Ligand SMILES: [Zn+2]
């Protein structure tokens with residue numbers, strides 16, 4: 001569908017269809033196409049949107065529209081050599097500190113806006129500057145894509161890209177124009193070009209900042225770099241914090257190990273001391289028992305029969321001939337020889353014993369005495 005061009009060229013200047021009076025309809029408009037210079041017919045019906053159409057073969061309608069728009073802005077600047085640009089505020093959302101950020105990460109985490117909002121930072125102040133000269137730039141298809149304005153003080157350049165209302169035609173989102181600071185003018189649906197007079201459009205494009213948006217600028221780049229540096233600082237802080245945490249943890253663990261080792265050592269020493277104590281007590285007990293045994297030998301009645309038998313056999317071996325002296329064992333217990341059963345027995349087990357010479361050790365044991373009776 002051919003877009004309904006609201007712009008035409010008359011007497012060397014751009015006008016809009018709204019500039020015409022009702023009796024200038026049709027061929028009476030005396031207008032030509034701003035692009036191909038072909039004759040125009042002003043269509044000013046009540047039902048259809050007023051617009052210009054070629055009185056013959058139409059040319060590229062987008063090219064004609066864009067040519068007219070840029071030319072209208074340049075005429076506005078000819079009339080009053082100035083241009084208003086909006087403020088630029090930046091909002092930085094931040095990036096997780098766990099990794100090193102790149103400028104692309106930062107770029108993806110910011111939003112640029114033309115008014116002050118919570119947490120935004122002012123990057124560029126709104127301003128109207130005097131224009132020294134301008135130049136319209138066309139893309140490879142010959143369609144105008146930017147007007148380069150030079151300010152009359154510092155002779156800096158500013159590129160301005162126009163985006164027509166979406167109801168007219170869709171053009172791609174403006175990109176930074178080379179290395180020059182770039183602004184886009186987004187003409188919203190409220191830019192009713194079919195009913196706005198050319199002066200209204202000119203004032204809005206030149207003097208108002210509302211529809212303008214910063215695309216690029218060294219100030220914005222500097223702000224992005226500042227955020228990148230800030231992000232690096234956060235990352236460094238994060239690394240340092242992580243390091244401190246690790247060290248503290250290692251220290252804590254080392255402390256715990258040390259305490260554990262000490263506890264083990266104490267336990268070991270305690271065990272050794274306990275063992276020594278037990279050994280010592282054991283020795284004392286043994287000594288005590290030995291001494292007690294020497295001082296208070298068990299009576300023969302308290303000895304086990306195996307013990308008695310052992311001593312008996314020992315005495316038998318020691319004395320093949322019964323001696324004349326009293327026989328005692330190692331601990332001083334008296335033993336006698338039973339003439340009946342021919343066994344050595346403790347005196348307490350003898351029924352009778354004693355006499356002169358070797359009779360001192362001889363007698364009759366209780367057992368043999370019982371058997372006889
Ligand atoms: Zn044309």
Ligand SMILES: [Zn+2]
Nearest residue numbers: 338341365368
């Ligand atoms: Zn006997």
